Amino acid sequence: MTAALDGLLGRITMYRLTLILLLVLTVEALVLSLTGLLAYTPAEIGGTLVAAVGGTIIGTRLMALILRLRPHGDSSLITGLIVFLIMFPSSTAAGLGGVLVAGIAAGASKFLLAFKGRHIFNPAATGAVVATLFGVGAAAWWVANAYMLPVVAVGAALLLYRTRKLSMAAVFLVVALGILLFNLVQGGMLPGAGLQLVLTSYPVLFLLGFMMTEPLTLPPLRWQQWLFAAIVATVFALQVSIGPVFLGPEFALVIGNAVAFLLGQRRGVRLSFDGSRQLTPTSTELVFRPAKPVRFRAGQYMELSMPHRGADSRGSRRVFSITSAPQQSDAVTFGLRTTETGSSFKKALLELPKDASITGTVVGGDFTLPRDPSVPLLLAAGGIGVTPFISQLRELAARGEERDVVLVYAVRSVQEIAFRDELTDLGTRVVVFMPSADGLPSLPDGWTYGGERPAAEKLLAAVPDLKQRKVLVSGSPSFIGNFRSEVRTAGVSRVRTDAFLGY
Structure with a gap:
């Protein structure tokens, strides 16, 4: 099932997938409002949508025009729709004006609060913070409701899975749910009822799946992402105020973004x-x-x-x-x-x-070899997914370090074998998988033809000690999903992956 999901999601860029999911939520919100299942009227929902998206496009295009840059269409729509889903819906001029300000601030922040071409703070959260601090609007995070929870949950899960941020999600959920449930139980609520309240009334899943996965504001290393998640979760769950300002989810994310920027300081x-x-x-x-x-x-x-x-x-x-x-x-x-x-x-x-x-x-990135040189390795590459392994093999040669390494290389044809001569010169043990309609392909001495595709039985035949090797896989999401399924069938329990996410 994961292989099929990887293949499906791998055909869509992350920007486009996020946009599709947000559009689904927007349509659902309009339908729920028309049927009276939301606390907001169709006029409030429609007006807020126009103000949020319109304001974001205005802020983005205005700054792009001033700085002579090309605005990013999908990114502007994504930001505008998130602003729509978190700002307090209104049909009054003052209320819509506050949403408009949030949208303009969100769009402009991508250019004004940026370092070396990357914005530092999540734009939608920044827009909500600006509107709050100027007293013209407030974030209601109304997307967190029982009727929209199923779609939010599925969307968040897809985004977290697609970006391979499940471990970061686990840290956030453990910390956030732990603090929130502790406080609710201390107040006399049963744990089950408390969990239901948190999931249906707090924007835990939307914040995590749709906003914290934004690639441009995440720190680059896994441990840094875990720390980022823990900080956002703590500020979000403690629900503290500084003077008259309540530190809601938007403030929690902006604070986390600031820490993430310092952790992953970009030295261009x-x-x-x-x-x-x-x-x-x-x-x-x-x-x-x-x-x-x-x-x-x-x-x-x-x-x-x-x-x-x-x-x-x-x-x-x-x-x-x-x-x-x-x-x-x-x-x-x-x-x-x-x-x-x-x-x-x-x-x-x-x-x-x-x-x-x-x-x-x-x-x-954390897709590096184990520090212990005695660990036997199997490196599996699908097509151009061989690139990180070439760097690793070149480093081993430069250091004069010998390791027990097998490279499983899946390609479409002999002509698609990249770095062929170099892999031969490095003395790397290579097992090639590719379609071969005209008999065995011509391969360098010492290389092995494993078959048309890396199925479990073919892998075990080519690499009998597969179960004892640490497996690293690099390539498209579909290749990784299929290969991971096969090596697990072959008896390998853990696999490290480096998917090409396609932003």
Whole structure:
């Protein structure tokens, strides 16, 4: 089931998935209001929707015009819909004016409260905070109600699963529910009734799934995300006030965003384009000269920022796995899939003239090898998912460290095997899986053909000690889902993954 879900979600970018789920919630809210199941009239819901989305578009486009940048359409709609779902619905001029201010502040904050092209605070939460502090509006978080809970819960679960933030979610839920239930039980409420009240009246799931998963405001490492979740949960659940200001969920998230920014301080580095080489008919490795050495661990990624003409809905920032070894201080390289239907960012990246500069904004990720060199490893790559493993194998060679490593490499054809010569020179033990209609494919000496697809029995035949190996998997969500299912069938209990999320 997880393989099918990975395949389905992997076809949709995170921006588009979030937008679809928010539109579903918006339609549901309008229907519930028309049927009298919400405490707000259709006029209040409709007016608030127009003010929130309209204000966000105004704030975004105004700042983009002033700074001569291209506004991100999907992002503006997402922010506007979240503002709509959290601000107090109204049909009065004053009330709608407050929602409009929240929307404008939310849109403008992406540009005004930003560092090296990344906004620091969640825009919708920022808009609500601004409206509250100026006394023109307030956040009601009315999306937290019993009728909308099922859709919110499913949507939050899909977003958390798609972004692989389930461990962060667990930290948030344990802390937030723990504090809230403790206080309710102390007040005389039964635990079951308290849990029901929290889930139907507090925006626990919406805050977690739809707002805390925003990629641009998350710190880059897992432990930092856990700390971020714990801080937001604590401020949210304690429900404290500073003077006349109640620190609601929007304040909790903004405070957490500030801590996250300090934890993952972005020390941008200028990268000068030095050239490229074709890896396969559909993949390329790009080489850049950093203005200063880039510090990273093999297997991590770097976010690249490159404003360009005709930017599509995916924007001007993308994340790519680093393929160079950390020891290579004079260059940093990235491997990427290059297809005709690629994003505008990739197309602009591939058309860079020599010595053109872009910015590397942040290094992150926890997809690294175990520190204990005695642990036997199985690295499984689907297509261009081999890129983090190339960095790791290059690092092992640079350090002269020998490890028991098997690379399982699933590709569509012999021509799609990237880094073939280098893997041979490194002496890596490679097991290849690919369709082969004309008999056994021609592979380098020492390589093994495992079959057309990495099924459990084929994996065990090619790697008999599979159960004793630590398994790391990199590739598309569908590849990861299928491979994880097969190795679990083969008897492997835990698998580390590095999905390409496709923001």
